[in-house]
């Protein structure tokens with residue numbers, strides 16, 4: 001791979017011509033800077049808007065205008081069953097069978113609803129293992145759940161620190177922590193991709209280890225859904241949740257999704273919070289007195305579905321269907337490898353090899369498109385220069401231990417980023433340093 005790369009515009013253009021997914025870029029609106037496309041490397045934070053989003057959303061607005069309440073049952077895309085239109089696609093994206101997924105609510109809300117079912121601590125088994133430096137919302141969710149059940153979060157939650165001298169959490173440390181906790185362990189919950197470092201965790205390994213000691217394993221897939229090849233069902237994961245506005249391009253704050261393993265989804269005795277949309281659809285409108293969960297992930301649904309958000313998500317998932325996760329992941333590896341190559345070439349050219357260290361263990365894990373670039377000096381200034389030149393990326397202040405001068409996260413997304421984007425990033429980085 002990288003030995004055959006060249007840091008030139010001709011080479012980047014040739015790569016784009018050979019790329020079977022290159023035409024997908026035209027299906028998105030690319031933000032503009034002084035008459036040119038921005039180098040948009042922020043799909044890990046907010047995915048771009050598919051051109052079809054307006055079409056799908058307008059369709060539902062028109063049906064509402066035309067039909068009022070009858071839009072629920074009108075033949076083609078009736079709202080009563082509208083969520084069925086995304087089921088298959090989202091199941092493919094996360095590697096689940098269709099009955100294991102539901103598209104509903106938002107990420108943190110969904111984590112809480114899943115914790116109701118999968119964190120039911122007892123006096124002896126009440127501990128949770130998660131990563132230190134988790135996304136704040138996930139931490140707040142876990143802490144408040146522990147408190148809600150009468151436990152002190154400092155006692156109940158074990159936050160795994162990265163190995164000494166590293167930004168990353170090792171498999172060995174995770175396995176040891178699970179083993180040490182043993183039958184006190186109720187739950188392991190990690191981000192599938194760490195939002196800051198871009199590290200991808202071995203979800204199968206963690207799930208197996210959790211099950212070994214009688215605990216559940218769940219994952220926050222905010223940075224994994226639409227980015228990695230996931231096989232939640234085959235990995236035997238108990239539950240997962242994600243948002244749809246990052247790699248899934250559903251639009252700001254749009255409806256999220258959950259995975260509940262078939263084993264649990266089909267078990268009517270597993271406690272869950274109930275609402276009418278989780279009731280068996282056959283009897284839902286008969287307004288029965290007794291809740292009968294539909295035996296699928298849908299039974300975690302509480303309220304009727306947000307149709308306009310689902311319409312926006314549908315526009316994007318259609319592109320995932322067309323492109324397929326296999327092809328996206330294979331382009332992602334090549335494109336991110338190329339970006340890494342370009343960055344290293346630029347640093348070499350400038351005689352500044354030590355200016356940037358790449359925290360993300362990209363070459364070791366070979367998956368996920370994000371690179372976290374830690375700057376030894378001048379991080380913020382370089383980031384601001386890049387922004388002024390039309391790069392949209394993401395800035396994180398230095399960590400609490402004060403290492404380096406902050407981190408720029410860049411995510412070349414295979415659906416709409418190009419090899420020319422990666423080349424242009426290199427040129428702008430060269431100007432900025």
Ligand SMILES: *Cc1c(COP(=O)(O)O)cnc(C)c1O
Pocket residue numbers: 106107108109135137138191195220222223243
């Ligand atoms: C983006 C993100 C969130 C955001 O949560 P919302 O409930 O959608 O606001 C939560 N956790 C992680 C790990 C994230 O990356």
